[in-house]
């Protein structure tokens with residue numbers, strides 16, 4: 317068994333009186349892919365945002381390669397090698413694709429220090445084109461993001477995350493707006509990332525996409541992982557009924 | 573060093589007569605210099621073309637129409653001296669508008685520029701007349717007052733999360749109030765010779781026009797920021813924060829710190845505008861520049877900047893300024909009552925916003 321890259325122990329989070337996460341524990345091995353499913357509002361995005369440093373957690377522990385970590389901002393998480401693709405993509409619409417991909421860590425030319433170094437547009441566009449191509453997109457890098465289609469935007473967000481060369485990649489609905497063809501592209505990409513040793517947590521409502529790439533599936537209900545199983549050796553139908561039953565039970569429980 | 577001349581490797585050599593054949597280092601230096609200059613020139617030209625296409629033909633057309641109309645309304649309009657007076661009219665509001673453009677693109681808003689200009693001009697005049705600090709002291713005072721108010725605006729809107737409209741409406745009143753208090757509402761005449769000289773211009777015997785220093789300051793400010801914005805993080809983050817503040821922050825941009833920078837620069841430019849204004853008048857008073865913010869914001873919005881942030885161009889603002897200055901000048905020399913100036917400015921502001929709204933809704937319907 318590979319080493320554990322990311323481990324969560326009893327993560328809790330409330331927004332005021334609303335208890336969103338009531339003790340989530342899970343672990344992702346190196347080069348592993350953990351698929352997280354759950355109903356709308358189950359707390360999936362909240363969990364990922366705690367991991368990417370956007371929200372502080374109320375309780376619990378996050379360990380990366382066995383070491384406990386504490387994030388106060390998205391930059392902290394990035395320093396630990398965590399990169400996240402947000403559900404709303406978090407792109408600046410008025411900027412072009414290349415500027416979005418390199419936002420926050422621009423390349424410069426000239427001297428090493430501020431007044432005599434300036435943005436290296438040429439290099440950023442060239443590298444942006446390269447990373448976009450690696451996700452199967454031939455998008456022109458000087459297109460303004462606000463005019464892009466939902467799928468194109470999603471690819472820009474994926475490309476942006478990859479450009480940071482993360483060790484742990486969190487993806488909140490990375491395929492929601494993509495066509496079947498592009499989904500396959502992203503699926504292939506995820507496999508390639510696994511080969512490169514990247515660990516991932518994937519949130520998706522498209523269960524069929526998820527089981528193509530995930531090694532482990534966790535079901536989040538009422539702020540807790542209520543079921544967890546390995547994908548290998550189970551049929552799609554088996555897994556689907558298992559999840560549907562769990563979510564159904566949860567609803568029934570909530571009604572009581 | 574090496575990546576400076578790298579992009580021009582494939583470009584045709586502009587001047588290859590006798591500069592490279594000798595192995596003299598002067599020749600090589602000259603060739604390198606030529607290559608670099610032509611390279612920078614070409615890239616700047618490409619960027620300028622893109623800027624012009626971003627600004628769109630609308631403003632240029634409106635400007636041309638305006639000029640033709642006033643050409644027929646007044647015989648005096650199309651004279652060199654009138655163009656000079658239009659240019660001088662733009663200076664104070666123009667320098668402020670450069671800063672306002674930056675803040676508005678970054679998703680902010682600054683109503684305090686007029687007050688800051690008045691306070692800075694008065695402060696500079698006070699230091700010049702009452703201390704031995706001389707011209708450097710006066711300039712430093714004006715810029716420091718502007719910077720200070722700008723930083724306060726930036727801190728309150730950024731760290732304090734207060735709407736910039738409210739924040740700067742507050743500082744608009746506070747700053748002018750303080751200026752009145754400090755000077756007891758007195759006008760301060762400046763006798764410093766350099767100060768006076770800077771308010772004038774220079775000419776030659778065979779010229780039939782004057783080059784005013786303040787017009788040069790205005791052009792200088794636009795050139796400096798026109799240079800900075802596409803080349804530095806400053807410009808990149810200004811658009812990013814205005815476009816999607818949360819995304820910028822998630823990308824690791826220190827949004828609040830940059831707001832300090834943007835508002836600080838805007839304040840400093842407003843302070844500089846106040847200083848230049850008092851050069852021109854050779855006097856300063858806390859009651860000056862009232863209502864300038866109306867003209868400034870009108871010019872910026874006319875220039876195509878979006879109140880939602882993320883969009884705008886310095887060139888657009890410059891054209892907006894020109895439009896407004898010509899409009900106000902044209903009304904005066906066509907003999908229209910001066911009260912109409914404010915009505916015209918206000919109408920231009922509302923029409924500009926309406927036009928922006930219409931353009932946006934038309935585009936998004938496609």
Ligand SMILES: Nc1ncnc2c1ncn2[C@@H]1O[C@H](COP(=O)(O)OP(=O)(O)OP(=O)(O)O)[C@@H](O)[C@H]1O
Pocket residue numbers: 331334336354355356357358359360361362363403
């Ligand atoms: N910043 C916040 N403040 C208050 N409540 C919040 C906040 N963020 C999320 N919530 C609430 O927490 C709950 C979980 O939200 P979350 O976005 O994590 O759900 P999700 O599982 O990602 O749902 P979906 O599948 O629809 O994306 C929801 O009830 C939501 O309203």
Ligand SMILES: [Mg+2]
Pocket residue numbers: 360361362403488
């Ligand atoms: Mg979600």
